[in-house]
Amino acid sequence: METCLNRLTRRAMLAQTLRATTGTAAVVAAGAGGPSPGAAADAEAAWATPRGIWDAHVHLSGVPGTVEQRVDRLLDFAGRLGIERIVMHMGTSFVEDPSPEEVRRQNDEVLRAVAHAPQRVFGFVYVNPKHGQESLRELDRCVRDGPMVGVKLWIAIRCSRPELDPIVRRAAELKVPLLQHAYDRVGSNMPGESSCADVAALALRHPDASFLCAHTGNDWERGLRAIRAAGNVLAEVSGSDPTAGFVEMAVRELGAERVVFGSDAGGRSFASQLAKVLSADLPEPAKRLILRGNLQRLLRKGAHP
Amino acid sequence: MIVDVNANLSRWPLRRTPCDELPRLVDSLLRHGVKQAWVGSLDGLFHRDLGGVNLRLAGDCRRERRVELVPFGSVNPLLPDWQEELRRCHQQHRMPGIRLHPGYHGYGLADPALAQLLDLAAQRGLIVQLVVRMDDVRVQHPLMRIPDVDTKPLAELVRPRPGLRLVLLNAFPTLAGQELKRLAAVDRVWLDIATKEGVGGVADLLKIVPPARVLFGSHLPLFPLESAVLKIREAALDDRLRMAVEHQNAQRLLGTSDG
Numbered sequence: 403m404e405t406c407l408n409r410l411t412r413r414a415m416l417a418q419t420l421r422a423t424t425g426t427a428a429v430v431a432a433g434a435g436g437p438s439p440g441a442a443a444d445a446e447a448a449w450a451t452p453r454g455i456w457d458a459h460v461h462l463s464g465v466p467g468t469v470e471q472r473v474d475r476l477l478d479f480a481g482r483l484g485i486e487r488i489v490m491h492m493g494t495s496f497v498e499d500p501s502p503e504e505v506r507r508q509n510d511e512v513l514r515a516v517a518h519a520p521q522r523v524f525g526f527v528y529v530n531p532k533h534g535q536e537s538l539r540e541l542d543r544c545v546r547d548g549p550m551v552g553v554k555l556w557i558a559i560r561c562s563r564p565e566l567d568p569i570v571r572r573a574a575e576l577k578v579p580l581l582q583h584a585y586d587r588v589g590s591n592m593p594g595e596s597s598c599a600d601v602a603a604l605a606l607r608h609p610d611a612s613f614l615c616a617h618t619g620n621d622w623e624r625g626l627r628a629i630r631a632a633g634n635v636l637a638e639v640s641g642s643d644p645t646a647g648f649v650e651m652a653v654r655e656l657g658a659e660r661v662v663f664g665s666d667a668g669g670r671s672f673a674s675q676l677a678k679v680l681s682a683d684l685p686e687p688a689k690r691l692i693l694r695g696n697l698q699r700l701l702r703k704g705a706h707p
Numbered sequence: 708m709i710v711d712v713n714a715n716l717s718r719w720p721l722r723r724t725p726c727d728e729l730p731r732l733v734d735s736l737l738r739h740g741v742k743q744a745w746v747g748s749l750d751g752l753f754h755r756d757l758g759g760v761n762l763r764l765a766g767d768c769r770r771e772r773r774v775e776l777v778p779f780g781s782v783n784p785l786l787p788d789w790q791e792e793l794r795r796c797h798q799q800h801r802m803p804g805i806r807l808h809p810g811y812h813g814y815g816l817a818d819p820a821l822a823q824l825l826d827l828a829a830q831r832g833l834i835v836q837l838v839v840r841m842d843d844v845r846v847q848h849p850l851m852r853i854p855d856v857d858t859k860p861l862a863e864l865v866r867p868r869p870g871l872r873l874v875l876l877n878a879f880p881t882l883a884g885q886e887l888k889r890l891a892a893v894d895r896v897w898l899d900i901a902t903k904e905g906v907g908g909v910a911d912l913l914k915i916v917p918p919a920r921v922l923f924g925s926h927l928p929l930f931p932l933e934s935a936v937l938k939i940r941e942a943a944l945d946d947r948l949r950m951a952v953e954h955q956n957a958q959r960l961l962g963t964s965d966g
Contacts, residue, residue, distance in 0.1 A: 449739055451937070464906045479906045482941055587845050588852060621846035623722070643843050643902070644934040646724040668906040673937030674930075681931030683725050 411549060429454045429690040451484040451680060456694045457665050457672070458581065459616060459640040460488040461496075462511060464668020469494065469514045476668060477522055483672050489664075489697075490515050491526040491554035491581065499558045499594065502536035505529060509544050516549050524701070526552035526581055531565040541572050551701050552614075553580040557592055562600040570604065574611040577703040581638065586619035586628070598628035605632040612700055614638040614662055622648050626655050633660075636696060640664030644674040649682040649692065658688035662696050710957035711736065711744040711932070712836070713876045713899045713924025716767055716776075719749055721848050726928035729767060735932045736774050742954070743775040744927075747806035747836070751781025757792055765800040777961070779806040779836055784820035785813060790827065797831045803961055804834030806876075810853045811841070816860040829870035834960065836874045839881050840902065841929065855881040862893050871895055872960065876924055877902045891916040897960060899924025900935055900952070909942040909952070922960075923953050 429452050457480065465475040472494070480488055493508030500508065505528055512525040527544035529537035544550040553573045555561055561582050573580050584598045585591055598619040605613045613635045619625025620642040629635040637652045637660060652661045665675035679692050714736075718727045726732040736744055746768065750760040761780035768776040780796035782789055782805045796802045805828060807821075814821060828835050840855040847853065858881060865873055872895050875882070879902040882890065890896055898916055900909050901924040913921055925935040939949060 449936070451940075476906060479941055482943055483937060585845075588847050588849055619846075620843065642846070644930045645722075645842070646726065646928060646931045647722060650725070670904050671906055671908050671938055671941055673941040674904060674934045677931050677934035677937050680937075681725075681933040 411547065429694045451676065452689075452693065453484040453486065454694060455483075455485045455487075455663065455676070456697045457485050457488045457667070458614060458638055458662050458697050459664030460490050460667050461492055461669065462490060462494045462515060463496070469511050470518045473515045473518050473523060477519060479667070480672055483676055485665075485672055485676070487522050487524060488667075489524045489526055489552065489581075491552075492528045492556065498556070498592075499532070500528075500530050502530070502533045502540075505533075505536070505540060509540060509550075512550070513544065513548065520549070524552070525550040526554040528554045528556070529569060530558040531555065531561075531563070531569055532559055534565060534568055537569050538572055541569065541576070545573075545576050545578055550578075551704055552578045555580060555582045555596075557583055557595040559594050560600050561596040562603040566604055567607070570608045570611050574608060579612040579614055579700045579704075581614040581616050583616045584619050584625065585617060586621040586624045588621070598625035601635055602629045602632040605629075605635045609634055612636070612703070614664075614700075616664065617641040617666070618648075618652070623651065626652055630655055636660045636662050636700075638662045638664045639678055639692075640675055641666030641670055644677045646681065649678050650684060653682075653684055653688055653692075658684070658691045659696060661692045662700075663693050708954050709739065709741040709923055709936075710954040710961075711741045711925050711927065711935070712874060712922045712957050713901050714744040714746045714927040715749045715929070716746050716764060717749040719929055720753065721851070724928045726931070729771070732928055733771065733774050735927065739932050739936050741774065741932070743777060743957075745777045745779055745804070745836070745957075747779045747838075748781060751806065752808050752811040752841070755786065757781050757783060757786065758795065761792065761796060761800060761802075765802065778802050779804045779834075781806055781808070782824065783808075783812040784818070784824040789820075789824070793824070793827055793831070793833075797833055802833070804828075804836060804872075804874075806836040806838065808838050808841075809856050810838070815857060816864060822864065825864060825868055825871055825873075829868050829872075832870070834872045834874060836876055838876045839878045841877065858882050858890070859886060861896070862889050865893050865896055869895075873897070874899065874922065874960070877926060879903045887915060891920075896920065897922050897956070900938055901926035901930060903938065907942050909938050910944065913942075913944070913948060913952075918948055918951050919956055919959070921952050922957050 462472045465472045493511035516523050516525040527550045582601050584596050584601050586597050601615045615635050616638045618637045665672045726735050748760050748764045754760050764778045768778040780802050782792045874897040897920045899922045925932045
């Protein structure tokens, strides 16, 4: 399986998928870029979602079946709301402190997802920094020699720890972004769970790398402040309640170039998360950056290593 | 056409939101085809002068001309003479129902005061909306940590009260699994979709809860209205189900439908 999957290399995939589109203009009004299922019967169809949206944060969860069946189902839901491409990371099960074998198994599932729908699914390689050498090998297998286009870090270890440094250096060499789960819980975080301040600390040590701060802490009013000074960190808005005002504050504090749409589907609905951006009191060019342009810009770097 | 059964007037004390002033809230409702919204007051969570809160709420609703706002007054059964509050909501303000916040008023569902309140509300024919949560407990303000309402006693509260009509707002993710199924089996309990999550979450909910008892709710202005609107679109319901959730069930509950 690996040999077959690896025929689809990162550079080839990015070249294919980025060639046809240029910048933020690719997010277009509904009706101009494809069908709008159910819209004819929908009394609210006058308010249509844009098309061509990219989602930086999707899991193989929330829907049943094989990897391929899950991808089809998730893409069906995504397509109903104008989401054209999704970034997948981690496999069909969530393991907080995975062994190298478990990490490899989960990455194989994401490789299957990418192979199943290469025009709509990107993959980020999942690694556990507690296993440094294995993580670097997995980066090479899935990113350097494979189709994946970024790195996913979850909650095995706080990301401000020095164990992260070799992984970040390797990602920077490959010019791919790192997406780090970050929470700022009111009590205390889970063991190994990073805060937004951890992400900022790591990013400041590696100014040549690009980071997506996944969930922006969930407590986004706190998280946005924590990452504000780290210019190579983008706020990724997935996985929290659709509290009104989140994206407006993110743009005010960071600039629209540092905010990226993600959903955290299938645990979350695409709908509630997309609403954060679509409802925001922001100019359309800013929304286009958030819904696609910024992620596209990050991935474009990796297309020309 | 949409009837939103879960909107709020006034401001959340910890954050300004884009629609926390009435004109903008109404703009949002109109933009998405909401013809009627059932509104409580965020003041009702914290103010002790609930008589004043409900008076303002009723006045705001009465004065609004662009969209129909239906007031649901706040009643706190731990405050002295709450029965007078209930009477005013019903007789003075002509409200069709009340909205309860057990988490913010500091009582559990097993509290005898709640049982008495439900009895009196049922006798008056009032709809009772019960709010399970307002925000995510994981990231609440450290000085305002309010647990979700424990919904386990609900089924046994509703069963012996045949006149009670209970609407649970923001019941997810608290209400799940067997507990959700148990409550779904009890007539006269309705659920709104504001906090229902997961891909196609509304369609999944309709497989568990009878479709006649699922209501469109937004949790405006804390959540943008677009969240609930897009959930309906994501679920890709057929027209019969979509119209039931979007307005027919609420109209039937309020007694404004022939159906």
